[in-house]
Amino acid sequence: MKFKENRIHYFSFDQENIIIDINSGLVHSVSTLVYEFVDQWRQSGCELAAVPSLLYWQKNSGESADPSELQEIASEINEMIRDGSLMSEAPELEGFRMPEDHVVKALCLHVAHDCNLRCRYCFAGTGAFGGDRSLMSYEVGKAALDFLFDASGKRQHIEVDYFGGEPLMNFDVVKKLVLYGRDESKRRGKVLKQTLTTNGVLLAGEILDFLNREDVALVLSLDGRKEVHDRMRPSANDKGSYDVIMPHLHAAAASRQWDNYYVRGTFTRYNKDFFEDIRHMLDAGFDLVSEEPVVAPPEEPYAFKEEDLPELYEQYEKLARFYIERQKAGKPFLFFHFNLDLDRGPCLPKRLSGCGAGREYLAVAPEGTLYPCHQFVGNPDFAVGHVRSGITKPEIGKIFGEAHVLEKEKCRNCWARFYCSGGCHANAWNFNKDLKKPYDLGCELEKKRLECAMWIQVKQQDLQD
Numbered sequence: 001m002k003f004k005e006n007r008i009h010y011f012s013f014d015q016e017n018i019i020i021d022i023n024s025g026l027v028h029s030v031s032t033l034v035y036e037f038v039d040q041w042r043q044s045g046c047e048l049a050a051v052p053s054l055l056y057w058q059k060n061s062g063e064s065a066d067p068s069e070l071q072e073i074a075s076e077i078n079e080m081i082r083d084g085s086l087m088s089e090a091p092e093l094e095g096f097r098m099p100e101d102h103v104v105k106a107l108c109l110h111v112a113h114d115c116n117l118r119c120r121y122c123f124a125g126t127g128a129f130g131g132d133r134s135l136m137s138y139e140v141g142k143a144a145l146d147f148l149f150d151a152s153g154k155r156q157h158i159e160v161d162y163f164g165g166e167p168l169m170n171f172d173v174v175k176k177l178v179l180y181g182r183d184e185s186k187r188r189g190k191v192l193k194q195t196l197t198t199n200g201v202l203l204a205g206e207i208l209d210f211l212n213r214e215d216v217a218l219v220l221s222l223d224g225r226k227e228v229h230d231r232m233r234p235s236a237n238d239k240g241s242y243d244v245i246m247p248h249l250h251a252a253a254a255s256r257q258w259d260n261y262y263v264r265g266t267f268t269r270y271n272k273d274f275f276e277d278i279r280h281m282l283d284a285g286f287d288l289v290s291e292e293p294v295v296a297p298p299e300e301p302y303a304f305k306e307e308d309l310p311e312l313y314e315q316y317e318k319l320a321r322f323y324i325e326r327q328k329a330g331k332p333f334l335f336f337h338f339n340l341d342l343d344r345g346p347c348l349p350k351r352l353s354g355c356g357a358g359r360e361y362l363a364v365a366p367e368g369t370l371y372p373c374h375q376f377v378g379n380p381d382f383a384v385g386h387v388r389s390g391i392t393k394p395e396i397g398k399i400f401g402e403a404h405v406l407e408k409e410k411c412r413n414c415w416a417r418f419y420c421s422g423g424c425h426a427n428a429w430n431f432n433k434d435l436k437k438p439y440d441l442g443c444e445l446e447k448k449r450l451e452c453a454m455w456i457q458v459k460q461q462d463l464q465d
């Protein structure tokens with residue numbers, strides 16, 4: 001299968017004219033004249049391989065550009081096409097199949113289906129995952145880690161995320177599992193990265209000391225400004241949690257020299273000006289941040305609507321400019337979605353299938369059932385096995401493996417296909433009940449973030465030159 005159309009994507013932002021060669025991943029920054037030339041050419045609907053003749057350009061543009069300059073542009077574009085940096089051929093993907101021999105690389109352990117907050121947008125149904133509140137036992141957790149060690153085969157680097165609900169509500173078990181994971185990984189010659197995702201309420205004292213000592217990476221939940229955070233993340237008695245968690249998060253990041261942590265927030269229709277929330281995080285000293293758009297049923301008042309998109313785009317643009325300003329000022333920060341691997345690092349299957357849910361990445365419910373990812377936990381139709389018996393329904397993993405960009409009609413001709421890898425399976429399922437139909441609003445935001453990341457790459461190159 002070849003991508004016959006749509007080999008380039010181009011956009012203009014803040015005096016930069018950018019052309020992306022989709023198949024090679026090359027990002028070109030070009031003059032306005034070249035940009036307009038390319039625009040004319042693409043709009044003309046000419047054959048992809050043929051640069052339009054100079055005459056065509058002159059006839060249609062209605063501009064009086066210097067003919068020798070136009071000639072130069074035409075040869076420049078021709079040269080780029082010849083050397084494969086523009087309009088490059090799509091990889092030959094006829095008969096492409098996801099490799100069958102994958103191993104499990106990462107597990108998300110739901111150590112607590114319970115929570116001390118009642119976040120309004122919580123996909124886990126305020127921490128209980130639509131069922132009884134429950135905690136994972138040490139025995140189940142240990143069996144899960146053993147499953148990961150075994151199912152990762154010869155792979156050396158593997159990962160586990162202690163997740164919930166709020167995993168620190170089951171800290172005794174987390175502690176034992178972290179120690180077991182540390183010792184057992186050494187014994188088996190593996191490198192186990194351990195991460196804990198927390199709302200920060202209990203993150204202090206001995207708990208923090210232990211997590212620091214054991215080098216457990218932290219994902220810290222913070223939505224941003226106090227009023228924004230408190231509105232969506234109240235405690236069980238309906239009080240905002242900002243004043244409790246903020247000192248904890250700050251102390252936690254500082255205690256590990258602002259390293260090995262991530263602050264992660266969610267923005268909703270209530271804070272469409274989410275750039276201010278990211279700036280709030282940065283002002284508080286955090287420099288490894290991410291802010292995700294809420295994914296919620298359309299009837300929820302905080303769910304995004306299509307009409308919100310222009311405002312959200314503006315916020316990403318503001319953030320991109322700020323990203324460069326801070327770099328120039330010697331105060332860089334990292335925003336997860338701008339941290340793109342534009343060098344096409346991951347191998348093709350990875351670029352086509354993204355997160356690896358259901359195959360390389362699995363989630364474990366408190367009683368040990370395995371699911372394709374944390375967002376599917378509790379949905380019996382997606383149970384793929386159990387930590388004690390292993391994967392008993394490999395056909396589900398196969399379905400996830402087959403839901404890659406080549407199999408999704410909308411993705412096949414999308415310029416972002418090799419970067420976004422076909423979007424989130426869980427969002428596709430939740431919105432369209434079809435793993436092969438991406439969530440539309442998510443696509444639009446993803447493409448905007450990618451453009452911003454590419455613009456940043458061009459600006460960074462300018463800074464280096």
Ligand code: SF4
Nearest residue numbers: 411414420422423443
């Ligand atoms: S999921 Fe959306 S943005 Fe991503 S490749 Fe598919 S259509 Fe494009």
Ligand code: SF4
Nearest residue numbers: 355357373424425426
């Ligand atoms: S399916 Fe979506 S939520 Fe689940 S791991 Fe993949 S990207 Fe994340």
